[in-house]
Amino acid sequence: MTSSSVAPVGLGEIGSFDHECDVLVVGFGAAGAAAAYEAAAAGADVIVLERASGAGGSSAQSGGELYLGGGTSVQKACGFEDTPEDMYAFLEAALGPHADTEKLRLYAEGSVEHFEWFVARGVEFKPTLFTGHAWMPFTDDGLMWLGEGAWPYNTLAKPAPRGHRPAAPGFAGNVLMRELEKAVTAAGAATHTDTVAANLVLDGDRVAGLVARKFGKPVTYRARKAVIVTTGGFVDNEEMLADHAPALLGLGKVSDGLDDGSGIRMASAIGAATRRMGVVEISMTALPALVARGMLVNGRGQRFVNEDVYPGIYSTHAILEEPGPYWGIIDEEGFEDIPPGDLWQVQPKYVTETLAELEESLGMLPGSLEHTVEVYNRHAENGEDPHFHKDARWLRPLKSPFAAVDPRDGFFGSGAGKGSGAAGFTLGGLHTTVDGEVLDVSGEHIPGLYAAGRASSGMHGEGYISGTSLGDGTFFGRRAGKAAAREE
Numbered sequence: 001m002t003s004s005s006v007a008p009v010g011l012g013e014i015g016s017f018d019h020e021c022d023v024l025v026v027g028f029g030a031a032g033a034a035a036a037y038e039a040a041a042a043g044a045d046v047i048v049l050e051r052a053s054g055a056g057g058s059s060a061q062s063g064g065e066l067y068l069g070g071g072t073s074v075q076k077a078c079g080f081e082d083t084p085e086d087m088y089a090f091l092e093a094a095l096g097p098h099a100d101t102e103k104l105r106l107y108a109e110g111s112v113e114h115f116e117w118f119v120a121r122g123v124e125f126k127p128t129l130f131t132g133h134a135w136m137p138f139t140d141d142g143l144m145w146l147g148e149g150a151w152p153y154n155t156l157a158k159p160a161p162r163g164h165r166p167a168a169p170g171f172a173g174n175v176l177m178r179e180l181e182k183a184v185t186a187a188g189a190a191t192h193t194d195t196v197a198a199n200l201v202l203d204g205d206r207v208a209g210l211v212a213r214k215f216g217k218p219v220t221y222r223a224r225k226a227v228i229v230t231t232g233g234f235v236d237n238e239e240m241l242a243d244h245a246p247a248l249l250g251l252g253k254v255s256d257g258l259d260d261g262s263g264i265r266m267a268s269a270i271g272a273a274t275r276r277m278g279v280v281e282i283s284m285t286a287l288p289a290l291v292a293r294g295m296l297v298n299g300r301g302q303r304f305v306n307e308d309v310y311p312g313i314y315s316t317h318a319i320l321e322e323p324g325p326y327w328g329i330i331d332e333e334g335f336e337d338i339p340p341g342d343l344w345q346v347q348p349k350y351v352t353e354t355l356a357e358l359e360e361s362l363g364m365l366p367g368s369l370e371h372t373v374e375v376y377n378r379h380a381e382n383g384e385d386p387h388f389h390k391d392a393r394w395l396r397p398l399k400s401p402f403a404a405v406d407p408r409d410g411f412f413g414s415g416a417g418k419g420s421g422a423a424g425f426t427l428g429g430l431h432t433t434v435d436g437e438v439l440d441v442s443g444e445h446i447p448g449l450y451a452a453g454r455a456s457s458g459m460h461g462e463g464y465i466s467g468t469s470l471g472d473g474t475f476f477g478r479r480a481g482k483a484a485a486r487e488e
Helices: 030-041 073-077 084-094 101-109 111-120 173-186 238-244 262-268 288-293 311-321 332-337 355-362 368-380 468-486
Strands: 019-026 046-049 190-192 195-203 206-214 217-229 280-284 295-297 327-331 350-352 402-405 422-426 437-439 445-451
Touching: 019 030, 019 206, 019 468, 030 046, 030 173, 030 217, 030 468, 084 101, 084 111, 101 111, 101 468, 111 468, 173 468, 195 217, 195 262, 217 262, 217 468, 262 445, 280 311, 288 327, 288 332, 295 368, 311 422, 327 332, 350 355, 355 368, 355 402, 445 468
Parallel strands: 019 046, 019 217, 046 190, 206 445, 217 445
Antiparallel strands: 195 206, 206 217, 280 422, 295 327, 327 402, 350 402, 437 445
């Protein structure tokens, strides 16, 4: 057995195990934390393996948004009425096409309870609303809009903001993980860090444990009830991207650098089925506050979306379907209207008095951008956007001087014109039931094996909204933990 092999090991090949437990959770991000907590709370003896030197993973490096709704206390405090039905209707469209409706229905109906679960674990949410349009706010507001009020979603369900954020400005994932880690420890689960899972152990057709490596040496674990895989996606595995999600090749990575698909590979080696491995989420550094006040155009100078949608929607659409490069176009009045906290140190790459000059600077065909702006302005005069239905809040005719912002320059000066201006992660993974049971290629549950988080295929179809990774991972991680603790 080589160090890179994910082939399973038979129970009889291991003389004695270094560690034993009821439930072994592999990966200590948000999904793993939720699974470990519930398994331990149900009375199971739980060990959590983490390949890094501490808990957190990609969850800790995230914005921390949790997509929750249906009438949470924060929504009510901010003056919004919401229902599980409206939440479901929005998510079915936004996470579609082909969202997993069974998982999605459970998630919407259980969302208020899930919110209260976080509160009970010590996560604080301020009862205040961020009213801007951003990837995430650099405020400690507890609620934000994530495209619910944009067309066409505002025609399908009553809009309500559902982006719940721990009380911290900017990247709040570390705050979330801090409280979840404390809860897992208090529930009695043990944590083994610097331990890399390598191979599942099989007792016949049942998963009975795992072989890992700690500082290069093998360590064996016996799981009397179940193993729960929460190792994340596979954006950091170039070979897997080439095989399943080549759209992400050459883009940046939204991860902690350890989303290498190892858990998916280990499970696949024993016949586990995967689902929607080609589905991805892409974020482009096209500033939401800027393009909403102006426009986002492709390399031909054409608009292709209502720019007030959730920015992941226009990012993924652009990279997968539109010719690049992409440009944020705005005028002086619109640029100066952006609140300083939402500007993220973005500066125009080109500023010209005329659109003809801007076209030349951007290498566009003469008249292409002029035509786009002329049509936009003509309708904006009447507060309308018949082509893409951007909300009237953002509509205003653009006038000289004009500016173009290059997403490849990044936020806070991070890109400097290099790279793609976009980064992404994977959404596909192991095929699981609503209780996290991993299914084989015949659709049968593999005894003793569960999964949650980005190692599994969750609620998502071909769409994404911020907060549905942390929300999905923890919600179904909890269900997996409870089910694993019941395993005979």
